[in-house]
Amino acid sequence: MSPARTHAYPADLVRFASHRWPAGATTDDALLTEVVAVAYHASFLRDEDRPVLFRLIFTGPGKMPANDTSTEGLHVLKFASPRPFDEQEIRRLSQGAPYDRALIGVCKHEDTLVIWGIVHTGTRWLQSASGARAPDHALPDCVVLRVARPGHVALSWGEAPVAELRQGDLGDSRVDVFASDWLPARFADVRAEIADIVARDAKLAESVDLEVIRLIGQQLIRRTIAMIRAAHHGGTLLVVPPECATSMVDERFVRLKYPFADKPARSRYRQLLMPMLREIAPLSLPGQKAGPSEYFRALSTSARTSDDAMFELAQFIASLAAVDGAVVLSKRFEIMGFGGEIAGDLTTVPVVRRSLDLEGTRFEEEVVDRVGTRHRSAYRLCNRFHTALAVVVSQDGSVRFITWHQGAVTYWDHASLGLSESA
Known part of the structure; x- marks a missing residue:
């Protein structure tokens, strides 16, 4: 009899990724586990029968590049006051910050996680993500999290993919x-x-x-x-x-x-x-x-x-x-x-x-x-x-x-x- 399957969860993904971050990358695994857990649970929600798909960027607004006047740069919009970081807030914001065009900004503020704003990227990142084109605008060196279906969470360091959790299985970018x-x-x-x-x-x-x-x-x-x-x-x-x-x-x-x-x-x-x-x-x-x-x-x-x-x-x-x-x-x-x-x-x-x-x-x-x-x-x-x-x-x-x-x-x-x- 084959052994029972073991399912992986957010904490397992963070431990898995901890051995795969690029050289020089530093993360707070306890805090990141909390971020991944909220994202994971949000992925199972629906918003008026619409799926909850989103991308998060886990860094403070001060680490983002300054807005410029070019047509292809990141458009960084900071909320006047931070919003609570929880599953329901992510559910609501996911419709206004669509997966293929925007990132939801998350950071630690006064010992708690908050949503500080939205970073509009446009869709050109899809071309670099799927076909090796250098991105038009580089994201800062930080954790980027993607949720594209229920229970599917992927972690990147800036533009570089690192690890993912999909249907209880862990994977990394080295199996190509x-x-x-x-x-x-x-x-x-x-x-x-x-x-x-x-x-x-x-x-x-x-x-x-x-x-x-x-x-x-x-x-x-x-x-x-x-x-x-x-x-x-x-x-x-x-x-x-x-x-x-x-x-x-x-x-x-x-x-x-x-x-x-x-x-x-x-x-x-x-x-x-x-x-x-x-x-x-x-x-x-x-x-x-x-x-x-x-x-x-x-x-x-x-x-x-x-x-x-x-x-x-x-x-x-x-x-x-x-x-x-x-x-x-x-x-x-x-x-x-x-x-x-x-x-x-x-x-x-x-x-x-x-x-x-x-x-x-x-x-x-x-x-x-x-x-x-x-x-x-x-x-x-x-x-x-x-x-x-x-x-x-x-x-x-x-x-x-x-x-x-x-x-x-x-x-x-x-x-x-x-x-x-x-x-």
Whole structure:
């Protein structure tokens, strides 16, 4: 008999985070536990049938940057008198300080916790949170707390995610499937195609490191996953090799309710990629190619417009996932269609492997009868097509990468915190 599950609570989250704060970060764990506990209990409330979703910034108003006259800075509004920090006050303020646009300011005042005001951030933080863009306005070094669904509390230090409590489970930002070797290896042939295209432009080829191509594609999928999580509806992405995409979606294995015509518009990612590379190229130093650091710098400067377009593409793909069924992409990130039903003569998969590390070298076997249809159908497809990749996002915000790996259907529980707080 398997041991009874142990659930984690706010005090456990604070202890868990205490070993994960960035170097130099200091927190009062007792006080922070009180903050997290209030936020945790507030997350289960409703305000006139509206969910209570919010972000808190745990620092005094004096630590916030001064308001400036720029259009993109933080807009810090201090109450004339502080408000009590409790679940009902958070419930009321959550509607006026919406999760995606504002932070509720909390600090200790005369030996008690109070709400001192609201910090309006706008929505651009979503782009940096889900896709590595440097933020337009840096938050001060302090604890930021996010509540995006009942019982889901995530802690960050400024912009840097640290730890989260979700449905009684603790997680941190170090479990990131995108950091594996096997995942980028699956796309090596497609990156080689793009490298051939880049090679036709001698100036571009000598100015941009091909590692940037991997990062751009990775950010598209990161952002798409983040947006699906933020919508709270779940969804499935199927990423399939171009050579078998047609055979998979021709009604035999994946029935697409809404297939897109094979026209250039289906390849929006490729249309945006080359201009973006050309915008990154000028940042290269003499005798060197523009690499990852130049890419991240370009996201807020020369490549900002292209990055906005990539962000919109991720949002579009995520919105397609709101329709019942899978969104099918080729490995070139062509949008084949959506509303996909995995069907056909696919063998039942009774047991799968749950990877215990990034590369799937350590694993444990699991029977599949404890998961829903969405997961089981993805298992069957990956069992039939060994080069396919499924990304299944559950309504609770959990993300599972599924593929055939080292002789068996294997999955990874992906726990990045970029926008998981909002999902």
